[in-house]
Amino acid sequence: xxxxxxxxxxxxxxxxxxxxxxxxxxxxxxxxxxxxxxxxxxxxxxxxxxxxxxxxxxxxxxxxxxxxxxxxxxxxxxxxxxxxxxxxxxxxxxxxxxxxxxxxxxxxxxxxxxxxxxxxxxxxxxxxxxxxxxxxxxxxxxxxxxxxxxxxxxxxxxxxxxxxxxxxxxxxxxxxxxxxxxxxxxxxxxxxxxxxxxxxxxxxxxxxxxxxxxxxxxxxxxxxxxxxxxxxxxxxxxxxxxxxxxxxxxxxxxxxxxxxxxxxxxxxxxxxxxxxxxxxxxxxxxxxxxxxxxxxxxxxxxxxxxxxxxxxxxxxxxxxxx
Amino acid sequence: xxxxxxxxxxxxxxxxxxxxxxxxxxxxxxxxxxxxxxxxxxxxxxxxxxxxxxxxxxxxxxxxxxxxxxxxxxxxxxxxxxxxxxxxxxxxxxxxxxxxxxxxxxxxxxxxxxxxxxxxxxxxxxxxxxxxxxxxxxxxxxxxxxxxxxxxxxxxxxxxxxxxxxxxxxxxxxxxxxxxxxxxxxxxxxxxxxxxxxxxxxxxxxxxxxxxxxxxxxxxxxxxxxxxxxxxxx
Numbered sequence: 001x002x003x004x005x006x007x008x009x010x011x012x013x014x015x016x017x018x019x020x021x022x023x024x025x026x027x028x029x030x031x032x033x034x035x036x037x038x039x040x041x042x043x044x045x046x047x048x049x050x051x052x053x054x055x056x057x058x059x060x061x062x063x064x065x066x067x068x069x070x071x072x073x074x075x076x077x078x079x080x081x082x083x084x085x086x087x088x089x090x091x092x093x094x095x096x097x098x099x100x101x102x103x104x105x106x107x108x109x110x111x112x113x114x115x116x117x118x119x120x121x122x123x124x125x126x127x128x129x130x131x132x133x134x135x136x137x138x139x140x141x142x143x144x145x146x147x148x149x150x151x152x153x154x155x156x157x158x159x160x161x162x163x164x165x166x167x168x169x170x171x172x173x174x175x176x177x178x179x180x181x182x183x184x185x186x187x188x189x190x191x192x193x194x195x196x197x198x199x200x201x202x203x204x205x206x207x208x209x210x211x212x213x214x215x216x217x218x219x220x221x222x223x224x225x226x227x228x229x230x231x232x233x234x235x236x237x238x239x240x241x242x243x244x245x246x247x248x249x250x251x252x253x254x255x256x257x258x259x260x261x262x263x264x265x266x267x268x269x270x271x272x273x274x275x276x277x278x279x280x281x282x283x284x285x286x287x288x289x290x291x292x293x294x295x296x297x298x299x300x301x302x303x304x305x306x307x308x309x310x311x312x313x314x315x316x317x318x319x320x321x322x
Numbered sequence: 323x324x325x326x327x328x329x330x331x332x333x334x335x336x337x338x339x340x341x342x343x344x345x346x347x348x349x350x351x352x353x354x355x356x357x358x359x360x361x362x363x364x365x366x367x368x369x370x371x372x373x374x375x376x377x378x379x380x381x382x383x384x385x386x387x388x389x390x391x392x393x394x395x396x397x398x399x400x401x402x403x404x405x406x407x408x409x410x411x412x413x414x415x416x417x418x419x420x421x422x423x424x425x426x427x428x429x430x431x432x433x434x435x436x437x438x439x440x441x442x443x444x445x446x447x448x449x450x451x452x453x454x455x456x457x458x459x460x461x462x463x464x465x466x467x468x469x470x471x472x473x474x475x476x477x478x479x480x481x482x483x484x485x486x487x488x489x490x491x492x493x494x495x496x497x498x499x500x501x502x503x504x505x506x507x508x509x510x511x512x513x514x515x516x517x518x519x520x521x522x523x524x525x526x527x528x529x530x531x532x533x534x535x536x537x538x539x540x541x542x543x544x545x546x547x548x549x550x551x552x553x554x555x556x
Contacts, residue, residue, distance in 0.1 A: 076406035103325020
């Protein structure tokens, strides 16, 4: 399959600060790709370089086979970009603004075709019938929709969305998420977000950046599996929490003990983990029975994307000695 | 580029800036027209065009102060820089929009000439030569001020540096009188906007002046483009 987006050994320095250090990945199939990372991990820098807003210090980016440096205009024709805070010309009306975007994106000059294109795009993002509205009078949600419209108007092969739901109310967030999932059916959509549940809901593939390095790349299930999520359980025990903790601490194969809020009087709850992936339920049962502490409940704790993300970041930080 | 020209030209008239620039230019033109032509009872427009030299120098920074700096400050440059359009097209588009507004303002002089022609004979060739000089002067100065606007995100700084540059260009000619080194004297005289502009006001279509103003305009458009390019590497 042909690779639509190829990022090769991307390196970016801001003065002495290294923002990206040898980031490489490629995307072939349509779908939503989530770009995750803590603040300063290099997500926005990566997006800005792909879109041509910034230049890399070294490395290459190819969009549809076009190098974004040497063949920038052809590469940009295949991209739609919604920055985290898209700045608009506030003195323009929605229709005027989208007409301007058509001009700078070199889209059809035929008046009828252009009118239809603007109508169609406005309809897709739910701002049909609002073309005469001044942009400065729009709410955050509608401004975001106009942002989507300008990104989509050239029917891009690669759609890049930087924090697309920031500042939206819950109902708008749901609308935008649905819109993004729909868009991912016939194009590549790259989204960056701090909200992990959002990425979990929408993304088919997740790329994790940490301090300018790519530290994980795969589907959510692949990331969880790589981190041994099957060995993660939670228990409810009748008895004193300190006593239970002492018994669990003396059990050999338990690597992590985290106390959870108690949901029943006279009981305590713990989250337990064995990092090598071993099943620890029998060990826990025997240890508690020997100490005369009734085990009321055991359940497999679902390993969330948040857990996976934090563990990947933590392991990456250990590797670089942070 | 067409989209940039349309957007920037429209922006001049969606704010008071375009109207204020044209009104100030036309007011000063007509003030000098009244003083030199009507009050002086002459159809010779040379004095009027001489005075317009300093008017242009002080009004052009107002015309260009927001052109590049506003985009940088409001981050609307992100939209332009990620669009499939070259950096030079962005700069030239903005430049041509400012030049169009300047040309509209200059038409005020032609109206005065037409009014004069209705009452007495005027030397149209001299007036058109002068107009060419005025347009070339504006074209070069707009490019210089556009470059200064590209260096900052503050419109005020862009305007003040534009005024400083204009003042320097206005006074550079007089520096030649106090310099003793012949090569420096020659260089300063060559660079003087006034020296390049005055032949036009005397009815001389000075090709060296045309080349000087055009090349200066092109040079500063290139500088502005390089400034945008440099921003991508920052």
